[in-house]
Amino acid sequence: MSNELRIDIRDLRYFETIAALKHLGQAADVLHRSQPALTKCVQRLEAELGAALFERKGRGLELTAVGKEFYLRAAKIRETHDRYLSDMKDFIDGSAGKVRVGCGPITADYLLPIICNLALKHAPNVALEITIGTNYFLKEQIRQERLDLIVGVVSNDNEFVTQAFIDDIVVVAARKGHPVFDIASLDLEHLLHYHWILPMPPIESRKWLDNLFASHKLSRPIAHIETNSLPSIHDLIGGTDLLCFLSRLTLDHPKTRGLLQEVELEETTMARQLGITYPHGSLTPATLQLIELLNQHHA
Structure with missing residues (x-):
């Protein structure tokens, strides 16, 4: 007998009912x-297994030793099948x-706790798999289909697509x-008299700042330290004479409130928006569900 069994799930359901009722007519x-x-x-x-599953007992049926074992395994197979189909739904x-x-x-x-x-x-x-990084890095991850x-x-x-x-x-x-x-x-x-701690050159806020100084015929700020995550090193900024280019949300956050202060200058005020970015085309239903929940929350 081949080790590979070709058994229809419907036959397993019928077999379970026959075995439970022990009577072909009732089943x-x-x-x-x-x-x-x-x-x-x-x-x-029986042909596929190469063994008898039932034996006659009066007007009813009784499982053979093979039938009893197959009944236990058939139930597990059917339950797993049903569970996976239900999961698919x-x-x-x-x-x-x-x-x-x-x-x-x-x-x-700000947005991650809401999500x-x-x-x-x-x-x-719905399980969330979260990766923290710059937009520059994260967009490349989407292009490689590693993020939704x-x-x-x-x-x-x-x-x-952006919202x-x-x-x-x-x-x-x-x-x-x-x-x-x-x-x-x-x-x-x-501002050029001081060293700076700045985002990495590919990051949009860094490009904007460099272009601002260039548009005024000035040299670019001197980056003494470059990082892809300014908000996470506020203690370093607060303990040095380095200038930085940060979101006001970060300045107002409890972690940094009172430690840093805005250098008020109209030219260096950059407006932007925070939201979601996702690829064109087909998205998983769970991703669509999450986007819909965010839209409803911010409506």
């Missing part, structure tokens, strides 16, 4: 099938599955007591 009534059809079902199973309606979420450093403090709470409340069987959704700064390009939820302002900041705050009639050129 036929319950299943709304003819007795000959059920007889053929049993014959197919949950996957299709978005109530189960996994969403791979990329999150920027700023939105890790997690929405998923826990409205889609508890980015929560972070949204940019106006046609490569991805904005929160307005954000990025400003120059320094520790409280920094010498820059003693300068009267502060201008852009004054």
Whole structure:
């Protein structure tokens, strides 16, 4: 006998009913099938297994030793089959599955908790896989189909679909007591007298700042330290005379409140929006469900 068994799941269901009722006629009534059809079902199973499953006992049927073992295994197979089909239905309606979420450093403090709470409340069987990084890195992850959704700064390009939820302002900041705050009639050129801690060159806020100085015929700020996550090193900024370019949301966050101060200069005030970014085309139902929950939350 070959080790590979070709058994129809429907035959397993019929077999379970026959075994439970121990009577072919009663099983036929319950299943709304003819007795000959059920007889053929049993014959197919016995032929595939190479062993008898039932033996006659009066007007009824009794399981053989092989039949009893097969009954136990058939039940497990059928239950697993039903569970996986049920899971597939949950996957299709978005109530189960996994969403791979990329999150920027700023939105890790602001939008990410909202997403997690929405998923826990409205889609508890949806698992979230979260990656923290810059938009530059996260967009590349989407291109490689390693992420389903980015929560972070949204940019106006046609490569991805974007939806904005929160307005954000990025400003120059320094520790409280920094010498820059003693300068009267502060201008852009004054800021070049100091070293900076800045985002990496590919990051949009860094590009914007460099272009600002270039547009005023000035040299670019000197980056003494470059990082892909400014919000996470506020203690370093607060303990040095380095200038930085940070979101006002970060300045107002409990972790940094009172430690850093905005260097108020109209030219260095950058407006942007935070929201979600995802690829064009087909999305998993769970991803669509999460996007819908975010839309409803921010409506």
